[in-house]
Amino acid sequence: MACLSRHRHHHHHHHHHRAWLTSPDPDMLHHRPLSAHHRPLPHDDALPPLLRTPHPPRLRHGRHRPHPRPQFDGPDPIWDAVRQEAKREVVQFNSLCASVASIAFLVFHFNCVQAEKEPILSSFLYASILAHDCLEQALVFVLANRLQNPTLLATQLLDIFSNVVLHHKPIQRSIRLDVQAFKDRDPACLSYCSALLYMKGFHALQVYRIAHALWHQGRKVLALALQSRVSEVFGVDIHPAAKIGEGILLDHGTGVVIGETAIVGNRVSLLHGVTLGGTGKEIGDRHPKVGEGALIGASATILGNITIGEGAMIAAGSLVLKDVPPHSIAAGIPAKVICGLQEHDPSLTMKHDATKDFFTHVATNFRDEMPNG
Template sequence: MGPLWQHLRQQAQQLSERNPVLREYATSHLLAYASFEAALAANLARQLQGQASQVALEGWFKSIIDAHPGIASAAAADINYLETVNPACPDHLTAFLTFRGIQAVQAYRLAHALWTEGDVQSAVLLQNWAANTWSIDIHPAARLGAALFVDHGIGLVIGETAVVEDQVSLWHGVTLGSTLNEAGDRHPKIRRGALICAGATVLGNIEVGANAIVAANSVVLKPVAAATVVAGTPAKVVGDAPASLATFTAKSTL
């Protein structure tokens, strides 16, 4: 956590010096806080306050983060991973303050903590506020890993019994849903390093294997083997996944 917090503070200070018009913004959104956890709680509260009327969100969110240290460590992993793999993200500060995928996933983490504690009503309220704010709907019972890359995110839907492991990439318009023919555990399991491209739909209690790629607008109804590429409606294997993707290994020159 220490290195990320240092990066964020340095970048906020650089922003305020480079553009004095934004000095107060950089201060009020980051430099005024003593820790990453406090800044995270305040940032999420600020984004969601319009949905929550007069609820004192910042203090509530900070208490959840303090009680569940894994939330902050997973948030840090998300930010670090996004800054590494996304050529459209110039730095950690931009990821933290502006990327809706980062923000919506952290709101999910808060809701998930409430859900696991048995506070289902509060968890679903927070889910609804986040969906209305970012157009990303993640059920609080779903299980998400860390170092996630949620690119754009608009229209992303993740169902109740879905599992998304570490370093998974999810583009806008992705649905991890059910077929309506299964009860109980009825949503997909997305294994480490898999990539689900824009508009893809994965339905049912099926597995998308580690490092597999689901092409844009595909409809996946059957398990996908690790390190394969599937495409089409219904999705079929079209090849092997490359060992690396150019988008993930080369930052653009700003």
Template sequence: MASLTAEQGTPDVLWESIRQEVTDMAAREPVLASFFYASILSHHSLEEALAYTLAQQLGNGVLSDLSIHQVLLEAMTEDTETRDRMRRDLSAYVERDPACNHYCMPLLYFKGFHALQVHRVANWLWRRQRRSLALFLQNRASEVFGVDIHPAAEIGGGIMIDHATGLVIGETSVVEDNVSMLHSVTLGGTGALAGDRHPKIRCGVLIAAGAKILGNIEVGQGAKVGAGSLVLESVPAHTTVVGVPAKVVGHPREAEPSREMDQRINGGEG
């Protein structure tokens, strides 16, 4: 019998697909059968499985994996938006990453997905004034995954963070829906001033590896930022910028470059 989503009472097709994927993998690789059972097959929902996987990695001598599991599951159970965005993130990996051909892969193995979901819980805690615990989770995620996202940063759904190592997102950053980022991207400030000081990334943006976007500036909808670029001024919608400092060099053919993941500067521009 299919699992039911709590809010709709309808079959959870995504969760059932993941269970079937893992069942098939366990048959092909019996040495991992116990891992697949503990991580996926022993749980009743996608949220339970994700909370278990994250807690196993985040627990330490200060706060046990059981305590962290309870916090993660509390957020995922109570907050519909957190659940919805997590599922959209999961789908984004399968849609955009040619190395990802199963929904279970980000759930089990991809630290970019893991770090983002820890942030979603930390943000939920931050907004409820449970800020010490939010900062604890940020710190653990930074240690474990090499990804540092401030709990106050606002991040939409359908986000893919590929490889993820070295990613930094500052406190007042905003990342809207359907954005793709690669490793070593920084959404940072430009000094020690307080207040609104970090970038605003609009829908459908693609930020390639190593790009640094600094200050309270906007990267417009459907823009593309080339690898290694230093962006210090706002980027118009549907443009491609590259360089140090970044300059406009073209216009992407796609309305949302994040979905196509075409990081070329020449040949792919309209």
């Protein structure tokens, strides 16, 4: 295996201001004020040596990585939060760090007993997050190491991913909106770090974005190779030609299939086992179109060139073969519209109990119609 080793050369850049894209969508990227104990990071000199701002990493053969960090036009609060979380975790994982109190304001707290059991995570967090200058560099490092195999080395994947992500502002924006979606909507995602490091739905989505860019650059064979590798590693199959918006949640991710001509709007949430598929061997435009803010429940199957309206909800386990109007709930096999929906974007609230009465009614009727004995 070709995991990337990291070295350092000495220079200081902690006075440089980290920045990102202008004009973020206020409905999709929430800048919540920090509480009193979430103060800015202290100057590097006040931190233990392991936690000071790292210097640019080199690849194994000692050559500097050729890709610069992206240059943006404004602050990057998500990357700052990721680094804060990682520094906090490293302090708790490293029993030699005596100054825990000096950075106790950082975002998330871990059980000290668990930290003692897993001290190896301190080096993992350093290599995955703290050794990088920006969110993009950290992300491509994580993805390259997760997808590597004996014939597709991590160094090769890192170069491919960096060439796309570090020069593609729409992807840089989408990464931040996606990680915010995971943090806001998935109760199992306790931090931005959790999404970046551990959530395979997030990883699969970001590799799709890279593959999608490669597809439109005419590098279709490479894009399909990445699709195949993601399906093998993460169990998520997204065709690189599909069109997927920003602020997307692939909760769990396992078993999600999105076909070639599918379109998924902004702020959509899809749970595990969702299929956006065709109806047979036809070619051309043959896959579903999902409107903004829709919520697609676990194991829902949506087939054919049909439309799921904005803000619609598809109940878990449903088979959808016809259009679903905006802001309505569809459920059943085959699915039918059972009622309207008051919420504007059910994908943001993630409330799946709206179909409870319907399924209770179906179960009761089924029981009553069964012959005795």
